[in-house]
Amino acid sequence: MSHETTPDVIPAELIELAHAHGVRTEFYGFDGAVQQVRASTLVAVLEALGVPATSSRQVQLSLALTRDDEWRQVLPPTVVVRQGVDTTVPVHVTDGAGVDVWAEIDGAEAGASSRGRRERRDFTQVEHYVEPRTIDGRRIGRATFAVPADLPLGWHTLHASAEGSEVRTTLVVTPHRLTLPPAVEQAQVWGLLVQLYSVRSRTSWGLGDLADLADVAWLAAHRGGADFVAVNPLAAAEPTPPMTPSPYLPTSRRFLNPIYVRVEDIPETAYLSAADRSLVEWSADPVRDLATDPGPIDRDVVWEAKKAALEVVFTAPRRAARQAAFEAFVEDQGPGLRDFAAWCAISEHLGGREWPRELSKPDAPAVTALREQLAERIEFYTWLQWVADEQKASAQRIARDAGMKIGIMHDLAVGVHPEGADAWANGAYLARGVEVGAPPDMYNQQGQNWSQPPWNPRALERAGYRPYRDMLRTVLRSAGALRADHILGLFRLWWIPGGSKASAGTYVAYDHEAMVGILCLEAQRAGAVVVGEDLGVFEPWVRDYLADRGILGTSVMWFEQENGGPLPPEKYRHLTMASVGTHDMPPTAGYLAGEHVDLRERLGLLTEPVEVVRRRAREEREVFVRALAERGLVGEGASEREIVEAMHRYLRQTPSALLGVQLVDMVGERRAQNQPGTDQEYPNWKVPLGDSNGNPILLEDLFESQRLRSLIAALNATG
Template sequence: MSKDQPTTPDAAPDEMDETPDDVRTDAPEAVADAPSASDEPTAELRELAAAHGVLTEHHGFGGEAVTTSAPTLVAVLGALGVPAGTPQQVTHSLQRARDDEWRAVLPPTVVVREGDDAQVPVHVTAGAAVHVWLEAHGAEPAAREHAVRRRRDLDQLDVLVEPRTVDGRTIGRATFALPADLPLGWHSLHALTEGHESRATVVVTPRRLELPAGLEDDQWWGFLVQLYSVRSRTSWGVGDLADLADLAWLTAHRAGADFVGVNPLSATEPVTPLTTSPYLPTSRRFLSPLYVRVEDIPETAYLTAADRSLVEWAADPVRDLVADPGALDRDAVWEAKKAALEVVFTAPRRAARQAAYEEFVAAEGTGLRDFATWCAIVEHLGSRPRPDELGDPASPAVAALREQLAERVEFYVWLQWVADEQKQTAQRVAREAGMRIGIMHDLAVGAHPQGADAWAHRDVLARDVSVGAPPDMYNQQGQAWSQPPWNPRALARAGYAPYRDMLRTVLRHAGALRVDHVLGLFRQWWVPDGASPAAGAYVRYDHEALLGILCLEAHRAGAVVVGEDLGVFEPWVRDELADRGVLGTSVLWFEKEDGRPLEPEKYRRASLATVGTHDMPPAAGYLAGEHVDLRERLGLLADDAQELRAAARAERDAAVLALAMRGLVGDHPSEREIVEGLHRYLRKTPAALVGVQLTDAVGERRTQNQPGTDQEYPNWKVPLADGSGNVVLVDDLFDNARLRSLVQAVRTAR
């Protein structure tokens, strides 16, 4: 994603984001009009916005102060459920905001760090008695689910706070102390007053997410891949979880790699056409069954001859696609796999397998059932619009249709189980092969506005706005990504349960998790529907809660967390991430000092270092200036092409000079020698992790995604191939001389 923009006038242009991980970067033609006098927000509107975490001013990419217009503030506040359309509404909403915390007996959620002393305000009728206690649970799921809850009465502190009259009622505040020795995990806080019991969530998070043993003073490396593009002879036209397991085993044994990072494997639509971008899933929590290897489902071995023939017939139309160098055809593959999976679904399961399935379904709970219901409804409706009565998962109409479509709902539940099993197998194979991390999964910023998450989490997502990015030097109209953001207050009222459940599912069977646009845990750019992306506003989030919960769930899963923190932002943000043990992202082409490549010794220790990103051409293509050529062909250049080519050549020459000064390349190095030198350069840095794009290893030149395009370029459809356009399969990776040479360079560089 495009990242946060400059917050200080002296922000360095070289650090500006080049729009990584775009899910939709095409900005509308219209741009914001020059502000009029009526657009200037009043002092009361500014105060109301500030009370709800909406920034009324930020710095543009040129360092200039930009004031958020009144219409934008009104729209963003409306998306938060705060009326502000008239002066009277602003006054009323501001008064409510001042008294909001006094209306609830307990705060909705209390997030604290392990070992910290914390205080909880409790609001009751002035003079009324209140009894407050906490029921503590263990940090681990098994312990939490099976242990007897430990009830602990809380002590009231001698803190004097004047009562307040709220809605005609005099409210007093009592302050209670949370025990500093609470275990990590999710706990419940209770208050009993005047015969009424209130409840809140207490989350105790790690002070720091520690790195795995052995990585504290070492550097581990691994491959970064777009799994759909990495196919084998037994694939069904796109790379799948079986290919991932094979890739992990091969790269562990033959390359000494410690991890394989993959694009988000999140769920797509249940019917074609499928959204191609991995960063615009229908659900961030659940997996795409497109990545299931049908033959690896145990029940496939026990099909009748007739049913086995049906599976083979389904595969026939897409088997030959693995050798096709053209754009990947997800739709054909999903139609084939879906037909085969429907056959396997009908096969009986052994008693132990059935019990495992039932345990999985119980553990995933309502979230899984709702997701499967959404899939069944979408399939049932086909191209027909969804009736309003089916817009709420809890509606009687949905309940009736869920019963009517019970078998299809069960099918989509089962698909998640088999996908989860194969995800688990990939991680097990990776670790048993010797990888010290295994599979690094990826979490997108958000989900499709018409998808399963938007449907299931309608109460905790903001409406009528989209996450995006303000104007920058690469996208001067700003960006809207068509993804509804979390509503910060609604999420807190829900005890952060939707966020927690998503993280738990994504982190299961993961050795590491890359979080796309991790800066979104601190603030996000909200664009009102129908407005120019430039006419948005930043909304702050409770980063202590979101980051703490991320660290807690990663700790429970035993996973490393890498935050994609590219861009310009307040320096304290990176400090906060590092303090919590979340690694950042260092991209060689962006790491500069005084216009020259940053010396390797000056790289951050707490980071994953890479040469480029999948939103840029691989190293070979970038060195040749193909990022300029492609953008010129597509009409995306705002500046003179020749000037940009000259800048690209200068950037290349500076990189080669930096390599030569360290003896990493000789005179007149070849393309291959430069690519290897760039990776050797990264191995000289103190970065905890170094990622090698598999495309760089085989000499691929084409980018996976060209920001700013939709149909003009085959985004997310480019199969893995070498520099001549010849398809490279998993089976043949280590027959590739260029890959073997790069692996040798990486392994011997330390």
């Protein structure tokens, strides 16, 4: 296109169009230098947003439409406000025409006293003159109305009536600040950071499950005094092999992976006939011994066995109350659950074959026909979500009953698999032809492409944010807390045009007031704490904004540095979850030994001579140990165990509200769970929990570990 003839000069109209749609035309790189976005990237991203821009003429037409777009709408697509804050809403009608504006308050949102009825709240017009515009031959005026500051929290409907017609839109009232539990506000609490699949027991089927999660929580509370257990995303994966091992690339962020279900804990299992019970036991036989296998976890083998057993239990009759509970769950989850279950059944039906075009949308005629044909399998996958949800709720109940102040902290991945259930069901709200990733930084100098389709902010707003809300509501069910991976994505995401290098992308802005506000609203309704993973490149105001909304940030000791050494504990933020490391790094024992350098050298990931990287790693270790010694936390010639414990005692001295302790650090594990930049070269997300020699540690033996008990004692002695 003509824009490419002079790559360094982008037409002013294209820049204006990009800015009008939240597309950055330049950004600050990790080195602090301003980077200009290429014209071809701007065009591709605008096209993905549904804004034609492939020629100068299209840019001009799109810009003309964009300038007057809001004037063509009586009400905005969605109105999101904070409770208690004076806000106004613009209303566009024929110039001089009278207009009435009111909100219909959802009684279920307003509280028990209003449940079952919808209250009307009239809005008052305020004096705020704006020059009328002529739009499509009609003189349009803008009337401004005040939004009552005392509207109840929740999802309501905004109405405007003028000239004999009425329009409506979604009105969302969000909390000004997420209310935190008093325990989190008053004193630091600590908990475990756990990769659930890796924590196996003698009764799980070769992979940690929801019953194991409940046991970990109970034991951590009773034997350690922990107040939460944070787990990897338990989101759904493929229903047929191969199952994507990464919990951060799910087929659906909303629904659960039934591989985590404990078959024996489903009530109907107890009432199986002898023959059916034998079928369940035979299904378990091939995977029982996997609990002690030191090799990589094989999800496909585990799921094949568990799925066969679950199919048997599914056929068992349910008591009247149980059946009613199942039906209530299906009704509560609505069309989203039915679409997800249909996607699973169709995927299974296709047996790994490419989806034909006629099945590309949930409402396609061919899909409707398949829904009828596969009705029983759809009900099976629906039922799986119900039993998984029940066991998830049980884990939280057991955690709280054990005395935990928070309980289970679930994890929300930043996106979904491009060919998964969410991408299929929510296709109308996702941008196509682009993928989400990250720009180049000091660790990934080529940038990162996560291969995930992003929300289309325009489509999401037009939909009243319903897909986003429904996803959050389901994830927050029975959650004491939620960790939002890459929460910066609620402000802006790095969009990469399809077929381009990760570095050839740009940032696209989202309405963070809406995205963060809705997250706060749904978390407050669920009574959950929110932790945002706010690492990486970001504008300084973002962390302040999240803190003002009551959302905790993330502080990783290895990354929190000042003047070439670790940040002093007293300088840590209060509203944060502190930890020594992350799941994308080796456990602390391995990191102290420089095993991240050895691994990256072995995998050919180093961009500098290995001697230089090793020397830098040794110097980093020495600086951190020296800082620990200066505070009297370690002595001369401290052992690896003493250094690991000292680092956690260091974090105990911070004002951080939460302290997350990786379970791998408690047992001396040295192997990384994930090595960024690799796929098949390393067994990412498949490493079972083990000791310093890689020997498997089962849940039954976990709290007998001397190293674990020693670290717990260190944590509680300084708490």
